[in-house]
Amino acid sequence: xxxxxxxxxxxxxxxxxxxxxxxxxxxxxxxxxxxxxxxxxxxxxxxxxxxxxxxxxxxxxxxxxxxxxxxxxxxxxxxxxxxxxxxxxxxxxxxxxxxxxxxxxxxxxxxxxxxxxxxxxxxxxxxxxxxxxxxxxxxxxxxxxxxxxxxxxxxxxxxxxxxxxxxxxxxxxxxxxxxxxxxxxxxxxxxxxxxxxxxxxxxxxxxxxxxxxxxxxxxxxxxxxxxxxxxxxxxxxxxxxxxxxxxxxxxxxxxxxxxxxxxxxxxxxxxxxxxxxxxxxxxxxxxxxxxxxxxxxxxxxxxxxxxxxxxxxxxxxxxxxxxxxxxxxxxxxxxxxxxxxxxxxxxxxxxxxxxxxxxxxxxxxxxxxxxxxxxxxxxxxxxxxxxxxxxxxxxxxxxxxxxxxxxxxxxxxxxxxxxxxxxxxxxxxxxxxxxxxxxxxxxxxxxxxxxxxxxxxxxxxxxxxxxxxxxxxxxxxxxxxxxxxxxxxxxxxxxxxxxxxxxxxxxxxxxxxxxxxxxxxxxxxxxxxxxxxxxxxxxxxxxxxxxxxxxxxxxxxxxxxxxxxxxxxxxxxxxxx
Amino acid sequence: xxxxxxxxxxxxxxxxxxxxxxxxxxxxxxxxxxxxxxxxxxxxxxxxxxxxxxxxxxxxxxxxxxxxxxxxxxxxxxxxxxxx
Numbered sequence: 001x002x003x004x005x006x007x008x009x010x011x012x013x014x015x016x017x018x019x020x021x022x023x024x025x026x027x028x029x030x031x032x033x034x035x036x037x038x039x040x041x042x043x044x045x046x047x048x049x050x051x052x053x054x055x056x057x058x059x060x061x062x063x064x065x066x067x068x069x070x071x072x073x074x075x076x077x078x079x080x081x082x083x084x085x086x087x088x089x090x091x092x093x094x095x096x097x098x099x100x101x102x103x104x105x106x107x108x109x110x111x112x113x114x115x116x117x118x119x120x121x122x123x124x125x126x127x128x129x130x131x132x133x134x135x136x137x138x139x140x141x142x143x144x145x146x147x148x149x150x151x152x153x154x155x156x157x158x159x160x161x162x163x164x165x166x167x168x169x170x171x172x173x174x175x176x177x178x179x180x181x182x183x184x185x186x187x188x189x190x191x192x193x194x195x196x197x198x199x200x201x202x203x204x205x206x207x208x209x210x211x212x213x214x215x216x217x218x219x220x221x222x223x224x225x226x227x228x229x230x231x232x233x234x235x236x237x238x239x240x241x242x243x244x245x246x247x248x249x250x251x252x253x254x255x256x257x258x259x260x261x262x263x264x265x266x267x268x269x270x271x272x273x274x275x276x277x278x279x280x281x282x283x284x285x286x287x288x289x290x291x292x293x294x295x296x297x298x299x300x301x302x303x304x305x306x307x308x309x310x311x312x313x314x315x316x317x318x319x320x321x322x323x324x325x326x327x328x329x330x331x332x333x334x335x336x337x338x339x340x341x342x343x344x345x346x347x348x349x350x351x352x353x354x355x356x357x358x359x360x361x362x363x364x365x366x367x368x369x370x371x372x373x374x375x376x377x378x379x380x381x382x383x384x385x386x387x388x389x390x391x392x393x394x395x396x397x398x399x400x401x402x403x404x405x406x407x408x409x410x411x412x413x414x415x416x417x418x419x420x421x422x423x424x425x426x427x428x429x430x431x432x433x434x435x436x437x438x439x440x441x442x443x444x445x446x447x448x449x450x451x452x453x454x455x456x457x458x459x460x461x462x463x464x465x466x467x468x469x470x471x472x473x474x475x476x477x478x479x480x481x482x483x484x485x486x487x488x489x490x491x492x493x494x495x496x497x498x499x500x501x502x503x504x505x506x507x508x509x510x511x512x513x514x515x516x517x518x519x520x521x522x523x524x525x526x527x528x529x530x531x532x533x534x535x536x537x538x539x540x541x542x543x544x545x546x547x548x549x550x551x552x553x554x555x556x557x558x559x560x561x562x563x564x565x566x567x568x569x570x571x572x573x574x575x576x577x
Numbered sequence: 578x579x580x581x582x583x584x585x586x587x588x589x590x591x592x593x594x595x596x597x598x599x600x601x602x603x604x605x606x607x608x609x610x611x612x613x614x615x616x617x618x619x620x621x622x623x624x625x626x627x628x629x630x631x632x633x634x635x636x637x638x639x640x641x642x643x644x645x646x647x648x649x650x651x652x653x654x655x656x657x658x659x660x661x
Contacts, residue, residue, distance in 0.1 A: 078632075083613075086631035090605045093636045097601045100643045101594050105650075219633060223623040233623030251617070251628040260610055288651060288660075295643035302636045309632040567587050569650075570659040 018389035019158045026196050026393050027173060030400070033192060034177030034185040042433050045182030046113040046412050052187055052283040058296025060190035061280045063197065063397070064405040065092075065301055067143075068150025069462055070308075071197060071398035076373030078312035079319075082242070083253030085312065087263040087531075093298060093305055094264070095271025100294035103272055104281040106481045106566045108290035113282065114409070115275040115473060116417040122480040123488040124559050126422050131495050135472040136275045136413045138499070140406045141446065143276075143465040147403040148451025151396060157341055157375065158392035167451040170400065175444045178404045178411075179437050186404045187283060193397035198304060200394020204378045204387050205307045208314045211381060218310035238313055241320045246359035250316070255529075262532030270466030270534050273474035276405040279412075287569035315373040318380050323366065324357045331355070334379035343369035403447065411440035464506050467534035471498030475541040484563045486545065489552035494545030502537040506530050586657045593649050597642050605635040 039045040052060070070092070078085025110118055116136055120129025148167050155166025177185045202218075209221035213234060226234050238250045248254040255263075271277065280297075281290045322332065328346060338344045345367045346355060357366040375395070378388045415436035420427055427435070472495045479486040479494075510530035512518030521529065528536060554560075608616060613627030621629055654660040 083628055083631060086609055086628075089632055090609055090635050093639050094601065094605050097598070097639050097642055101597060101646055220622075223621070223629070225623065235623050235625075235628075251625050257610065261606060264605065264610065288647075288654065291643075291647045291650060295640065295647055298643055299640050302640050306633055306636055564583065567590075568583050568659055569654055570661050 015385045015388050016159065018386045019392045022386075022389045022393040023159070023396060026192075026397060029192055030173065030177055030189045033188045034181045037181050037185045037188045039180070039182035039184045039433075042113075042416070042429050042436065044184045045433055045436050046282075046408075046416060047279070048182075048184040048187045048283045050283060051285055054284060054289045054293035055296060056187065056191050057280060057284050057289070057293040058300060059194040060187045060283075061277065061293065061297035062300035063190040063194035063401040064186075064280055065277060065297070065402070066194075066197060066304060066398050067402035068147050068153075068395065068399035070304065071201060072150060072154075072371050072374050072395050074305075075308040075311040075315065075377075076370035078309050079316045079373045080370060081253060081255075082248065082250040084255045084260065085253075085309065087255075087260055087267065089305055089309060091264045091267025092271055093302055095268040096294060096298040096301070098268060098272040099277065099281075100291055100298070102481070103278060103477055104290045104294050105287045105569060107278060107477070108281050108284065109287050109566050109569060110562075111282075113279075113416055114412045115278050115477075116413060117421070118480065119473075119476055119491070120417070120421060122559065122562065123476075123491045124556060125488040125492070128488050128492050128495075129417060129421060131492055132473075132476075133413045133417045135468065135495065135499060136409055136417075139274065139465045139468050139472075140276060140409045140413075141450070142468070143274075143462060144403055144406040144410070144443075144447040145450035146462050147399045147406065148447050150399040151403070152451055153371070154375075154392055154395045154399070158389070164452050167448055170396075170403070170451075171444050171448040174400055174404050174407060175441065178407050178444070179440045182436065182440075183279075183283060183408055186401075186408055189404070190401045193401040194300065196397040197394040197401075198300070200390045200397070201304050201374075202307060203390060204381070204383055205311050205314075207383050207387065208318075208377065208381045209310065212314055212317070218307045218314075222310040222313040234313060234317060238317050241317065241324075245320070245324065245357060250313070256527055258527050259529050259532050262526075262528045262535045264532075266470050266532050266534030266538070267466055269474045269538050270468075270470040273469035273472070273477070274465070275413075275469075275473065276402075276409045278473075278477075279409060280405070311377065312373065315377050315380065318377075319368065319373075320357065322380060323355050325354050327353055328355055329353060332380075334376055337379075338372055338376055343372050407440055407443045407447065410443040411436050414439035414443075463510070463531045464502075467502045467506060467530070467537060468499060470534035471495075471502040471537035471541055475538055475545060479542070479545055481563070481566060483546075484560050485549065485554055487549050487552055487555045490545040490547075490549030493548045494541040497544045498537045498541035501540055502534060505533045505537070509533075582657055586653065586659065589653055590650070593646065593653075597646055600638065601642055604630060604638040609635050 043049055074088055107118060112118055116129050116132030119132035120126060148170060151170030152163040152166035155161050155169060156163040177189055205218045206216055209218040210216050212226060213221040213224040214227045215221040215224045222234055224234060226232055226237060235251055242250045284290050284293055335344060347365050349365050355366050356363055358364050375391060378391055415432055419435050420432050476491050476495050507513040509519055509524060609631035613631060616627035616630060617625040619626040
């Protein structure tokens with residue numbers, strides 16, 4: 001505990017000043033890297049020149065992957081969902097196994113710049129390419145809106161600026177290094193951002209683990225006994241607290257087996273089908289580097305993902321013990337601070353001055369937003385100010401790195417797939433680069449607009465992005481590699497059916513567009529939620545593709561030869577047009 | 578010869594994929610979901626085993642699977658002369 005005390009000594013600086021200092025340092029770092037790694041050619045702009053080392057690419061992929069949702073929201077969601085939260089943990093990591101084994105090496109061997117590039121060439125059709133572009137834009141825009149919102153949220157809470165001002169600051173920073181550096185700039189800033197975000201996530205987790213269980217490793221800590229001398233395991237205690245308040249047992253959860261299965265599968269295949277993740281594997285030199293960097297990326301991701309459920313359990317226990325049945329007049333200072341942001345609300349329904357936190361909605365008086373669990377966790381655990389500020393810098397790193405990766409996919413889809421490959425194949429490299437930069441600027445502005453005017457519920461849009469990727473790209477790419485006979489008719493029909501069905505289900509059952517009220521879960525098809533429906537839409541895509549293929553001509557001989565070549569790792573040339 | 582070589586290589590690759598993805602399925606959809614209630618009868622420190630697979634174990638196995646795949650494929654590439 002001496003260490004903790006000495007850290008408190010430098011605490012007179014205050015949370016807000018610490019936040020300015022840490023955010024200032026990290027932002028200068030990102031800008032410095034961007035200036036150093038300017039892109040001079042389209043190849044540098046799209047795939048960082050194709051010479052990124054597996055380690056750097058692994059780190060960049062991890063930062064690219066871990067978004068505001070992973071950093072800020074995931075632990076909180078698990079905290080409230082208990083066992084059910086495992087769908088995110090398994091879904092968002094298991095997808096990397098699919099990516100490493102079934103997609104990344106072959107797409108790297110194929111050696112192009114973008115995912116629609118693969119779709120267009122493998123299915124010898126600009127219609128397929130166009131469908132690919134539309135999917136890529138749909139997926140990336142729905143995803144990026146949530147990131148900009150996350151940036152705004154962190155700025156507004158920690159630096160006490162307006163949420164919209166926060167979004168604009170975030171836009172300017174991303175604009176600067178994505179437009180200037182392209183993939184090259186993004187790759188090396190993401191390497192830095194990984195370091196910042198993982199440090200920021202682990203430090204408070206380790207502190208809290210020591211406080212509660214005496215074990216410095218959070219992954220072991222949440223399976224250990226509490227330090228209060230009772231000899232009770234933390235999870236047993238939490239199960240007891242949960243059932244006492246009328247919630248499901250923490251380690252049991254409340255979703256149906258079928259839905260858990262479907263959501264996990266949808267998130268896995270969605271992860272493997274996300275263009276901003278796939279495109280990262282185009283930046284390494286050889287096929288074997290693509291495999292290795294997928295392994296490194298997952299290892300680095302799992303460091304955070306295996307810590308998140310520990311943080312979730314600690315935070316949940318802490319929260320119940322600090323607030324449940326305590327007098328509102330004596331709540332800690334952080335409670336009042338977060339109340340002003342609207343992320344915690346308390347209504348004293350029975351006027352007894354105590355906080356009733358129970359499962360029964362009619363009696364429950366406390367509503368806590370998911371996001372608080374990570375953002376306020378260091379305050380709840382009374383950690384030093386610099387740790388609280390560090391969380392802000394980490395959350396910004398997570399949101400900015402993902403936003404930048406998505407913006408690149410958007411700009412490449414427009415300048416490369418749409419302009420160069422479909423509209424004007426004769427465009428010079430110099431003009432293509434200008435078009436790429438220009439579309440990045442437009443994309444940032446659109447993303448910023450959605451950040452300021454978020455379309456509905458942001459979490460819903462992120463779930464939609466996974467569903468769409470699962471329903472469109474995953475089957476088209478898998479069939480393109482593993483099924484030589486798959487032709488353009490089958491692939492195009494499959495992708496279109498997949499997306500349309502997915503969009504329909506999401507709009508109907510999540511956003512309630514077609515009915516007076518959003519239909520109840522008893523009306524879900526097969527009992528599968530909109531979040532899990534991507535797995536059904538994916539299956540449908542496979543079935544439609546293969547059926548249509550049976551009734552239409554085989555792909556031409558030269559395309560079948562391309563497939564043969566993709567399967568052999570040697571001679572992976574540099575990524576080309 | 579060249580053509581035949583690539584066919585055998587692809588077959589072995591598919592065999593690896595099949596084995597590794599079976600493990601992938603068993604730890605996550607099996608251990609973490611389908612057999613969770615059964616596994617929860619057993620305890621591993623303070624963890625119920627099914628819960629542990631769902632929130633910890635399957636992720637560790639995923640990482641190990643990819644590195645095993647990398648090892649296997651590097652060896653396979655060498656065997657068929659595709660490592661150049």
